[in-house]
Amino acid sequence: MIFTLAARELRSLFLSPLAWSIIAVVQIILSLLFMIALQDFLVTQQPRLHLYSMPLGVTDFVVVPLYNSASIVLMLVVPLITMRVISEERRSRSLALLFSAPLSMTEIVLGKYLGVVAFFFIMTFIYSLMPISLLLAGSIDLGLFFSILLGALLMVCAFAAIGVFMSSLTNQPTIAAISTFGALLLLWIINMAGNNPGGDDGHFNVLSYLSMLTHYESFSRGIINTADVAYYLLVIITFMVLSVRRLDSDRLQR
């Protein structure tokens, strides 16, 4: 049942020009960045590689920066896709269709969530074809590649969860978009507040722990840390539960 809802969501996304244009824009920007990084690597970095004591390669110079840029671009793009997921239906009053069907709130929220996540997976797959294409000309560090791919996917799942929750709060898609963007940016830069001088004295730094960036960094170094995976899963579960509660409260006493 969840998959029926997800399939409908995905289909509706691709029936609107928004999804296509977003994929196109993201792809153009990322391929430009990819080409610049590749050019830079071939012209400047590669001849000097033997000078480094630590062996770095094309993956570190081209692939990792690509995914880093992608996560910034996605921070801007995720709100645009998730904004209408629930708010638009509330606005056009088509939520009644789902509410009066034999579906639980959890199924409705998860269905919608999986629909947008599927969209972002498709987008990630498309721009991941660029680093994969490097295999035609040489080899890349596949371990690092899969690690950062996993990081990127987890991050976009977390972004989408926040976006779906924001969309469940309002019936104005633009408000959902701007609050999602605000929340994502805040979670991204919150570690700045945590990086106070003398903060590295072994104290557990809550603010920098909350930052998405902190947890993303280890993936970009090729480390899949269960703590970081757990962080993203926790974000996803938290915002899913909140969305279910929010939708439930639509029916309840106000």
Added chain:
Amino acid sequence: MTTETLVKVEHLSRHYGPIVAVNSIAFEVRRGEVLGFLGPNGAGKSTSMQMLTGNLAPSAGRVEICGIDLLDNPKQAKAQIGYLPEQPPLYRELSVDEYLRFCARINRISKEKISAALATAKERCGLKDVGHRLIGNLSKGYQQRVGIAQAIIHMPAVIVLDEPTVGLDPIQIREIRTLIRDLGKEHAVILSTHILPEVQMTCDQVQIIHRGRLVYNDSMSNLNAQTRATSLVLGLQNPPAIHELQNLPLIQRVDDLGNNRWRLTHAVNQQPGAEIARIAAERGWGLCELAPEFKTLEQVFVDITSAEATSATVPVKEQAA
């Protein structure tokens, strides 16, 4: 016709903050019945409909659909409900077929049966020729039909229609009313409307809700009995002086309607028509019109709701019902 009770509502109430939108209503609907839910704007019709279909949680009370409690087992109960809200819940970017297929899936119709269910629903709602068209490009009337198709696609025991004929042309309205009558044969149908002739034509049972309270609940035939004639319209070519009309037997009041026509009011259960015709002929008044006037359902409705209005003190939320 079986008399199995499909909908049972007990003490259903809903508050919006301090405002009581629906105040302890109770009723039952049996299989094979069409229940008309009447009420002025803001009376709580839509709120009641939403509570019946699980779109809104009641503040107090119980709803049982086919013996299943809607609040305890929402999934099982909702499988037995088809609901058309005031505004049909459509996905404008999908085609009619895609949309109805999706509705069939979320109402848990098994895959093999979907095509048959789709064909039946389209047939019944006159959508056979528009299956491939996008819902957003259809006219309001067709969108309304898609909304109805959506409500009946899983053959629910209970069908709840909130103002189903809004925005339809007269021919479509007739078709939809016939459809509602047909559906009423096998299902229990709850129909909310403020179009009174619609109720007269389609419903077996009538309920009037006013300021959140049920103020009237009776069968259609009893309501029709209340619309008995209490006046006659008389048209004369050679009218006599007005006092002659006033002196006619059984007549209590005479109102001049202009153009040599008068309204003669008499007491309930009296038939002065024959006597008046005889007198008019005898005196050579040139009788050209003599017709009993029936009290319209509208008047009965106004009588009931305005009588309540003076006694009721419950505040009502001003919302479109």
